[in-house]
Amino acid sequence: MPRKRHRDIIPMPTETEAIRQKIRQLYPKRERGDLNEKAFQRELVERTVELYRALIKDRLDKGETIIREHHVVRAHFKLTQSILREPEQEAISLFTTDRRLFRIHSVLMPKSPPTGDEKDKTAVEEIPLKRITSLKTRRQIRWGEIGVGAVMGVFALLFASYLSLTGPFLIGLGVAGMIHGLLMPTRWIEILANGSANPPLEPIPIYALRKRSARDLVQFLQVRKGPA
Helix, strand or coil, X not given: CCCCCCXXXXXXXXXXXXXXXXXXXXXXXXXXXXXXXXXXXXXXXXXXXXXXHXXXXXXXXXXXXXXXXXXXXXXXXXXXXXXXXXXXXXXEEEEECCCEEEEEEEEECCCCCCCXXXXXXXXXXXXXXXXXXXXXXXXXXXXXXXXXXXXXXXHHHHCCCCCCCHHHHHHHHHHHHHHHHHHCCEEEEEEEXXXXXXXXXXXXXXXXXXXXXXXXXXXXXXXXXXXX
16 A cells, blocks of 8 residues: 655744744835835834734733733934944833733844844833832933034034034024923833842833823823732
């Protein structure tokens, strides 16, 4: 009797790996012109959030679902770097269930696809809601913005004889930037928690408070947090 041929079974990729593949495919599409820059950035943001959401779903218990989420990307420009080099970005995603708060933190490089693992320094933290004791509003003067405004103003003053038309404009713009950085400080909320963790739990910041998702998250945590 003829022998039966056994077919090799190719394992299906996990949800997170499938999303990573979709993210990697976006870059050659942009290079070929299949995606313009605006469409590329939109797709990249949507797929990255989808990846982070999948990472959290892998950690949920049976019957536990995501109720609130909030996503922020913060750019850091370092004066020690070349002005021609695109700065790295800090991606922060917060997810809450009826039991826990999750925080995903990654470092995004301009030409590298987000991976949600050690390649982009992704770290996942979690805090039970009952350990959250309070939410404190914090403020910080925008020293970076003030510094940029001061440099712009000084540059315009030093080269005023060569900048007869743009000089006054640059001086005004620099002064406006300094005033804005001084009178409109950065505002965020810190989530404070207690517990027997070692090392102690550090405060978790909530940035971009003007976004609807941030307001909904803060309201939810105020109601569900544990006793102070």
